[in-house]
Amino acid sequence: MSRTTPQESASDGVAAVERALAIVAAIAQRAEPISLADLSRATGFYKSTLLRLIASLERAALVVRRADGRYALGPYAHTLGRAFEATYGISETILPLLQGLVDKGTESASFHVYHDAHYRVCLLRVDSHHSTLDRIRPGDLLPLDKGAAGRLLTAYLVQGLPPSQAGLVLTSMGERDPNCAAVASPVFGPDGGMCGAISLSGPKERFTPAAIKKMSKLVQESAAAATQGLGGRWPAAR
Template identity: 35%
Template sequence: MPKKSSRPSVADEQAAPGGAAAVDRAISLLTAFQPGESALTVTELAERTRLYNSTVLRLLASLAHGRLLRRTADGRWALGPEVARLGALYTASFSLEDVVLPEMRELVARTQESVAFHVRQGEQRLVLLRVDSPQLLRDHVRAGDVLPLDRGAGGRVLMACSGAPGRLYDQVRQDGYVMVTGDRIPGLVGISAPVWRTGTELAGALTLTAPEIRVQPSFVDELRASAARLTQALGGRAPG
């Protein structure tokens, strides 16, 4: 019997409370695949999950039976057709609003400032979702409004993530967010960060706006943390 490794497996580290260890291990195999990889060897899967090869082989047999993984002609392992079927079902039932709006409400509750979610619409940007600040002094933008793409924090992020050239957009891509003052309305500060979905597909820009006199240094971290949580919830990752 092989000696148990002193280093816990990925499944052990990320075990579901009250869950089944075998299922946790199988999930760790599925999540071992990274964007751009078509197939992995048993050794690669074992290394990434920190499971014994013998354990990996047993799990692969069950996952192949369920068509979640398949063996390729060269003996490696790739995602199976059942993953595609489940992905299609998820996409068909998915509502961006159901995921994004609760996080926006929590961000407004923490900062007491207005939050919007912008998406690109040609050469403009659409306010897809909006949660207003409870304070009377705020910008009066509504969901459904169309705003300039080349002014305002949300527009700057959408342009940067679409590859727009220029020092400002280079900085946005490097920092992963932008903070601008008076870019669209004098005295209004906008802080925005991209939200990614399904790998590196841009879902939109999460944007907090506030009068300059009320802006707190913590707003940047709060906004970026919300954008990161949404990216994770949508199955995305920042490119690069």
């Protein structure tokens, strides 16, 4: 008779948690509730696996099954989001800064935070006054390894680089979307670690050298102000 070792049980438990979080991430990425079939395609999990894990997520109120059979985020997901914002005062501090950037004629302003090993999430967004925009909405998951904000998050939070190596402003041209560009700057929290990145993004043709220079200065000033507002310390110039 075979027995499961403690190590095997722990490994199975970790795998189950990772799969459950992948389900939550797939649901969060959709603007509308998602069917079981679409959820299976998005995660690569069998429907039987999904149903077993979703049952636990429903009990935790992280996922709810609607009357039409589709799935959406549950009330506890909203509670977590409110708790995150309350802990760091992110919306109160950063949203006015994003609006201030847009009012100065910049491209659309966003605040991105680390989501997992593959994605970042757009937490806050203010669209620019231009007629054409890059279509990003709060809650969207974007690649962690592409785009100015993503590369900053990777440098600080994945690679663990200091500001002198990671930089305080980055530019990307057509990395995430071949038609879009961005400039971004890191925001630091009270513990001294990076807590997110402010980015200015839009159609690539508007990112002329003069525009990049102007927006790089503005986004870095706003990131420094956000850092101060969150109780962090902006790195000294080197």
